[in-house]
Amino acid sequence: MSVIQRLSNAIRTQRVERAFGIDALCRVLETYLPDKQVAEVRRAAEFATSVHEGQHRTSGEPYVYHPLAVARTLAEMRLDHTTLIAAILHDVIEDTGVSKESLALEFGADVAELVDGVSKVTRVEGRTRAEQQAESFRKLLLAMTKDLRVILIKLADRLHNMRTLAHVAPEKRHRIARETLEIYAPIAQRLGIYSMRTELEDLAFAALYPKRYAVLQQAVSAQLGDAKKVIREVEQRLSVALREEGIGAGVVGRQKNIYSIYQKMRRKKLKLLKVMDLLGFRVIVSKVDDCYRALGVVHHVYKPVPQQFDDYIANPKSNGYQSLHTACIGPGGHKIEVQIRTRDMHHVAESGIAAHWQYKQGARDGAGAPQARAHEWVAGLFNDFGGASPMDFIEHVKIDLFPDEVYVFTPKGEIRRLPKGATPVDFAYAVHSELGDHCVAARVDGVLEPLNTVLHNGQTVEIITARHARPNAAWLNFVKTAKARSAIRxxxxxxxxxxxxxxxxxxxxxxxxxxxxxxxxxxxxxxxxxxxxxxxxxxxxxxxxxxxxxxxxxxxxxxxxxxxxxxxxxxxxxxxxxxxxxxxxxxxxxxxxxxxxxxxxxxxxxxxxxxxxxxxxxxxxxxxxxxxxxxxxSEKVQGDFLAEVRIKAHNKRGLLARITTEISNAESSIENVQMPDRAGGEIVEMRFVITVKNRIHLARVLRRLRRIEWIERVWRA
Structure with a gap:
C-alpha cells in the first residue's frame, strides 16, 4: 500500500471515528437510556472491536465502524439497548469465529437470536448466488415472525452499506442498488419507516442510474428556483393562519425526494415540467379534531386542487400510516402537497414499527399498532407461501410489496385493502381461498363485470361462484396480489x-x-x-x-x-x-x-x-x-385440435371475408391468421391456424374452401 493511500485511509478512519465511534454513539444513547444499559452497549462495542480485529472494509477503514454506524442509525430512532447491542454484533457470527451459543452466554439469548436472524445462511455448494440470497432473505423474514427488530437492524445495515456504496466495484454496486429498490426500500415503506425508505430509494437510484439522477436533480433545482424561499413563505403563511384559528401546529416544508419524482414521471408518462407537486409540507397538530380543522385553514389559504384529497385517518394504510393528504396551488403557481397529522401519527409515519420501541409499553395509545400489522403481514407471507421454493418465495414477497392501495367493500360493508390495479379475482382470494377457486363473475356496485375489471376506491364487490368452477391459467395475466397468484399457480x-x-x-x-x-x-x-x-x-x-x-x-x-x-x-x-x-x-x-x-x-x-x-x-x-x-x-378421442391450413389465392376484395365465412360454416374457429403484404402482387399466400375435431373434419373444411372461385390451392401444412 502506498504512503498516500495509507495516509488517506488514516484520515478517513479519524473522520469516521469522530462521527461513528463508540464515544459518539454513547453521547446519543445517554439522552434516553440509563447508564447501566449504555455501559452494556459500550461493552458490546469493545467485544466487536476485538473479534473484528484485522478486518477492513473496501474503503480502507477498520470493519468495526460499520456495525457502530448501524447502531448509530438505530440510536437516532431511539431503539432499545438490546437492539443496539445486536446491531453492533450483527456480523460476528457470519464474519468471525464467534458462535451463536457463545454469543448467547456473553450477551443473552435475545441478542444471539437477533444476530442469528440477520446473519446469512451458510453457503451451500451447487446453489446459485440468487438462490443463496433468496434463502437468506427467507431466513430473515422468518426471524421477523419471532422478533421484528431483526428487520430494523437489517434495514439500518443496508442503509449504511448504501451510504458507502461508492467504494464497491460497479457490478456489485448495481446488484446491491437494484436489490435495495426491489426489496429493502419497499419493506421500509411497508413497515412505515418513511425516513429510511426515502434515503434508500435516492441512494439506490443514484447508484443505479447516476446520469439520470444528476440530470433530474439539476432540472428540479432549476424549476423550483429558490426553493428555500418558497418553503419559508408557505411555512410562515400557514403557521400564522393556523395560530389565528387557535390551532397549535408545527409546519415543516421539504423538497420531494428525487426517486419519487422519477417514479411519478414514469408512471404517468409526464415530463418534469408537468410534475407540479415537487414541494411537500407537513402540518403537525395535537388532536385528531385539529387535523380536520387545519384542513379547512389550508384550503382557505391556498386553493385546493379538485379530486386530490385522501383521508388516511379514517382509512389507515396497511402499515398503520395515518394522515390527511391534500394538494393546493402555492406561491408562483407551484403545486404543493400538504399532509396533516397528529404528533403520534407523525412518529408512526416517520418510524413505523420502530415507534413501538420509542415508547414504553402501553405509554401511548396505538404505539404498538404498526408492529401488530407488521407481524400480521409477515405471518401471512409464511402462511400463504411458506412452502414455496426460495426463488418463488422472494418473487411472492416482491409482488406483495405494493405501496399504493385501494379500499373496496364486501356486500356486508367490510373494508378490504388491495393493491392498486387489483381485480375481483384478487378480492375473492383476499376474502377466502375457496371463494377465489370457484369464482366465475363479479358484481361491482351492482353491475355485472368481468373478472379482469380493475377495482377502484369505494366500490362494493360481490363474487359470483359456481361449484364446478376452477382457477384459470389466464387469471395470472391480470391478478395483482401475491396470494391470488400463488393460489392459482x-x-x-x-x-x-x-x-x-x-x-x-x-x-x-x-x-x-x-x-x-x-x-x-x-x-x-x-x-x-x-x-x-x-x-x-x-x-x-x-x-x-x-x-x-x-x-x-x-x-x-x-x-x-x-x-x-x-x-x-x-x-x-x-x-x-x-x-x-x-x-x-x-x-x-x-x-x-x-x-x-x-x-x-x-x-x-x-x-x-x-x-x-x-x-x-x-x-x-x-x-x-x-x-x-x-x-x-383412442376410439374415445374427443376435444378440439389445431391444424394449419395454407391458401394460395388471387388477391381480390372480400377474399378474407369469404374464407372466414366458409371456415365458420364448417363448424371450425380461427385461432391465428397470417396475411402477406398486400403490395406483393396479384397472387397471395395466407396461413390459418384453425380448430377441428379430426382429419375428417379438416377435409370438410378444405372442401368448402376449394369452392371459392379465387382460390388456386388449399393444403394442410
Whole structure:
C-alpha cells in the first residue's frame, strides 16, 4: 500500500471515528437510556472491536465502524439497548469465529437470536448466488415472525452499506442498488419507516442510474428556483393562519425526494415540467379534531386542487400510516402537497414499527399498532407461501410489496385493502381461498363485470361462484396480489401433477407389459421398494409423476423390475399408448406439425411438458426409436385440435371475408391468421391456424374452401 493511500485511509478512519465511534454513539444513547444499559452497549462495542480485529472494509477503514454506524442509525430512532447491542454484533457470527451459543452466554439469548436472524445462511455448494440470497432473505423474514427488530437492524445495515456504496466495484454496486429498490426500500415503506425508505430509494437510484439522477436533480433545482424561499413563505403563511384559528401546529416544508419524482414521471408518462407537486409540507397538530380543522385553514389559504384529497385517518394504510393528504396551488403557481397529522401519527409515519420501541409499553395509545400489522403481514407471507421454493418465495414477497392501495367493500360493508390495479379475482382470494377457486363473475356496485375489471376506491364487490368452477391459467395475466397468484399457480401445479401421475401409470404399465411383467408388481412392496430407492422416491405416486412429466423413461424403469439374470431380455414390439385428447397438461401437441386424430403419431418425452405428440412424417419426429414413445389415437378421442391450413389465392376484395365465412360454416374457429403484404402482387399466400375435431373434419373444411372461385390451392401444412 502506498504512503498516500495509507495516509488517506488514516484520515478517513479519524473522520469516521469522530462521527461513528463508540464515544459518539454513547453521547446519543445517554439522552434516553440509563447508564447501566449504555455501559452494556459500550461493552458490546469493545467485544466487536476485538473479534473484528484485522478486518477492513473496501474503503480502507477498520470493519468495526460499520456495525457502530448501524447502531448509530438505530440510536437516532431511539431503539432499545438490546437492539443496539445486536446491531453492533450483527456480523460476528457470519464474519468471525464467534458462535451463536457463545454469543448467547456473553450477551443473552435475545441478542444471539437477533444476530442469528440477520446473519446469512451458510453457503451451500451447487446453489446459485440468487438462490443463496433468496434463502437468506427467507431466513430473515422468518426471524421477523419471532422478533421484528431483526428487520430494523437489517434495514439500518443496508442503509449504511448504501451510504458507502461508492467504494464497491460497479457490478456489485448495481446488484446491491437494484436489490435495495426491489426489496429493502419497499419493506421500509411497508413497515412505515418513511425516513429510511426515502434515503434508500435516492441512494439506490443514484447508484443505479447516476446520469439520470444528476440530470433530474439539476432540472428540479432549476424549476423550483429558490426553493428555500418558497418553503419559508408557505411555512410562515400557514403557521400564522393556523395560530389565528387557535390551532397549535408545527409546519415543516421539504423538497420531494428525487426517486419519487422519477417514479411519478414514469408512471404517468409526464415530463418534469408537468410534475407540479415537487414541494411537500407537513402540518403537525395535537388532536385528531385539529387535523380536520387545519384542513379547512389550508384550503382557505391556498386553493385546493379538485379530486386530490385522501383521508388516511379514517382509512389507515396497511402499515398503520395515518394522515390527511391534500394538494393546493402555492406561491408562483407551484403545486404543493400538504399532509396533516397528529404528533403520534407523525412518529408512526416517520418510524413505523420502530415507534413501538420509542415508547414504553402501553405509554401511548396505538404505539404498538404498526408492529401488530407488521407481524400480521409477515405471518401471512409464511402462511400463504411458506412452502414455496426460495426463488418463488422472494418473487411472492416482491409482488406483495405494493405501496399504493385501494379500499373496496364486501356486500356486508367490510373494508378490504388491495393493491392498486387489483381485480375481483384478487378480492375473492383476499376474502377466502375457496371463494377465489370457484369464482366465475363479479358484481361491482351492482353491475355485472368481468373478472379482469380493475377495482377502484369505494366500490362494493360481490363474487359470483359456481361449484364446478376452477382457477384459470389466464387469471395470472391480470391478478395483482401475491396470494391470488400463488393460489392459482398451486392449483395448476397440482392439476399438472395429477395428470402426470395418471399418464405415468399408463406408460409404466405398457412398458411392463412389453417385458411380460404383470402390472401387479406395482403393488408388490418387496419388488417395488428397491426401484423406488434407486430413484430416491418415497412412494409409487412420485415415480408415476416423474415418468409422466418426462423426468424418467418408463422403459428403463420397467426393466428394473426384471430379475437380475433377465435384465438383458429382448423387448418385443412396443404397444402404443392410446391418446384420448383429454390428458390436459400432461400431454402437449407439437406446434410444428399439429397432429390430428387419424394421423399416425409418436411421442417424445420432454421434461416439464410430459409427452409431446408429433405426426410420424414430421421432420422433428426422426431420431433413435428408443427416444420415442409409440402412440395411437383412442376410439374415445374427443376435444378440439389445431391444424394449419395454407391458401394460395388471387388477391381480390372480400377474399378474407369469404374464407372466414366458409371456415365458420364448417363448424371450425380461427385461432391465428397470417396475411402477406398486400403490395406483393396479384397472387397471395395466407396461413390459418384453425380448430377441428379430426382429419375428417379438416377435409370438410378444405372442401368448402376449394369452392371459392379465387382460390388456386388449399393444403394442410
Amino acid at each position: 398451486n392449483y395448476l401445479r397440482q392439476q399438472h401433477e395429477d395428470e402426470a401421475v395418471r399418464l405415468g401409470r399408463r406408460l409404466l404399465e405398457i412398458a411392463l407389459r412389453e417385458l411380460s411383467i404383470p402390472s401387479s408388481v406395482l403393488k408388490d412392496e418387496q419388488r417395488l421398494a428397491p426401484v423406488l430407492a434407486a430413484h430416491h422416491f418415497t412412494d409409487v405416486e412420485e415415480l408415476y409423476a416423474a415418468i409422466g412429466s418426462g423426468q424418467r423413461l418408463a422403459a428403463l424403469v420397467a426393466r428394473q423390475f426384471l430379475p437380475k439374470e433377465q435384465t438383458d431380455a429382448p423387448q418385443g414390439k412396443p404397444a402404443p399408448l392410446a391418446i384420448e385428447g383429454t390428458e390436459g397438461l400432461a400431454l402437449d401437441y407439437a406446434r410444428c406439425c399439429h397432429p390430428l386424430p387419424g394421423d399416425d403419431i409418436r411421442g417424445h418425452v420432454s421434461v416439464g411438458r410430459g409427452i409431446v405428440v408429433h405426426r410420424i412424417e414430421c421432420k422433428h419426429a426422426k431420431g433413435r426409436p428408443q427416444d420415442w414413445v409409440p402412440l395411437a389415437w
